[in-house]
Amino acid sequence: MNWKTAIVIVAAALLITRSARKKGIMLSKNFSLDEFTRSKTANQLGISNNPGPIEIANLQALVTNVLQPLRDALKLPINITSGYRSKMLNKAIGGATSPISQHTKGEAADIVSSNNARMFNYIKNNLPFDQLIWEAGNDSQPDWVHVSFRMSGNRYKVLRYYPGQGYEDI
Ligand SMILES: [Zn+2]
Numbered sequence: 001m002n003w004k005t006a007i008v009i010v011a012a013a014l015l016i017t018r019s020a021r022k023k024g025i026m027l028s029k030n031f032s033l034d035e036f037t038r039s040k041t042a043n044q045l046g047i048s049n050n051p052g053p054i055e056i057a058n059l060q061a062l063v064t065n066v067l068q069p070l071r072d073a074l075k076l077p078i079n080i081t082s083g084y085r086s087k088m089l090n091k092a093i094g095g096a097t098s099p100i101s102q103h104t105k106g107e108a109a110d111i112v113s114s115n116n117a118r119m120f121n122y123i124k125n126n127l128p129f130d131q132l133i134w135e136a137g138n139d140s141q142p143d144w145v146h147v148s149f150r151m152s153g154n155r156y157k158v159l160r161y162y163p164g165q166g167y168e169d170i
Contacts, residue, residue: 027060028068036083036109041093051084055106059084062109062149066127073122074113081144082110102131108148110135120145124158134160134170 025033036059042049051059071078085095085103095101102108107130113119120142123132130153133146146161159167 027063030071030078031063031067031080033059035080036106039082039085039089042086042089045092047086047088047092049084049086049089051086051106055084058106058149058151061151062107062147066123066129066147066149067109067111069127070119070122073126074115074118076113076115076119078111078113078119080109081112083108102148107150108146110144110146112144116142116145123147128154129156130154131157131159133158133167136161136163 027033027036033056037049037051039047039049041047067078082103084106085093085101087100087104090101090104091097095103103110111119116137117140120132120134123129123145128149130148130150131146132148134142135146136143142160158170160170161167
């Protein structure tokens with residue numbers, strides 16, 4: 001092997017390791033940290049969206065206590081449409097500011113699957129949660145489900161969000 005080939009191989013190995021480190025951290029069997037931090041808006045606006053250790057611990061608790069058990073019970077692939085949001089990103093997308101969105105603490109995720117109502121009802125009836133929101137949609141399906149989890153003091157609040165009108169306890 002000549003030195004040019006060796007350099008190419010080393011450079012490729014370094015690139016693979018770097019991207020694996022960034023994308024490859026698994027929080028559970030089916031959920032990677034990357035799914036909770038990627039954001040098109042953050043990329044477009046050049047806003048950093050890196051959770052700190054406390055936020056990562058909160059995301060881990062959300063996955064371990066709610067999302068992975070939900071995935072296992074329903075056997076449905078679940079997509080995270082919004083997970084962790086840095087305070088700047090939350091502001092940029094118009095997220096809740098008072099009280100500050102639980103997305104900024106790593107305590108919340110917006111999720112979708114092929115059956116959002118089933119996810120909502122399964123969480124409501126079987127899993128621990130702090131807030132569970134039927135987001136938009138209609139009476140048979142929400143457009144997405146917002147779920148949050150706290151390591152202590154879960155409130156078990158169940159809400160429905162009507163776009164342009166606000167939240168209602170259900
Ligand atoms: Zn949300």
